[in-house]
Amino acid sequence: MHPCQAGIEVVTSYALRRCARCGDMKKLTDFPVKIGGKRGLRSWCSACDAPIGTEYCYPCRSYKPAEEFAKRYLGQHPKCLACRAKIQRDWKLRKKYGMTLEGYEDFVATQGGVCAICQKDEDLVVDHDHHCCPTSESCGECIRGVLCRQCNSAIGLFGESVGRIAKAVSYLKARSVKR
Structure with a gap:
């Protein structure tokens, strides 16, 4: 009824x-x-x-061109690609090393913004002692510094052994061609 x-x-x-x-x-x-x-x-x-051709980014609190958003999320995703990358980086640092993005940026700044070994300023990653935390996740206490990806990989390939690295240095010194 x-x-x-x-x-x-x-x-x-x-x-x-x-x-x-x-x-x-x-x-x-x-x-x-x-x-x-x-x-x-x-x-x-x-x-x-939003005006035509733009989307609103909530973290930035501004309108940005639609090209700055992931195409599959247009109209439904509240973050531009730059904000998404920053948020994902922060999440990964928290999960893997127990540090925030701000903490990482402070760490890089105290180191002069460069790799501790080769002094390059690109593709910097967190280096931690794998003897303390053998898994890919760190306790946060064993972070040694910030290295470029190449130097960090090299240390890993040497098994983080100071003796092996010293032998490699002496090998290179003894067998290098004078230039």
Whole structure:
């Protein structure tokens, strides 16, 4: 039985929703359609919607060109590629070494922003003592420094043995061609 036939007063009104950006209560018709969304609508109103060809990055709190977002996430992902990379880097550092991205950046800055061995300033990675933590994850206490990927790999290939590295140095000194 329909509510009107049962004597129940039905108040017809527009469904309202609060815009996530401006905070105003607006009619549902004021919200753009979002395919695949929970309610089928964006969480912000048309007035707050991004200009054509741009997307809103929540961590940056700004509109950026759509090219700066992963194509598969356009219209549904709130982070630009730069912010996503930074957030993923922070997560990996926390999981693997127990340090934040800010802690890593401070560590690099105290080391002069370069590899502790070759002084290159590119592709820097965290070096930790594998004798303390033999798995790929570190306890955070055995971090030795920041090295470029090549120097870190070289130390790993020598099994982190000071004796083997010293023998390699003496080998190179004895057999190198004078230039």
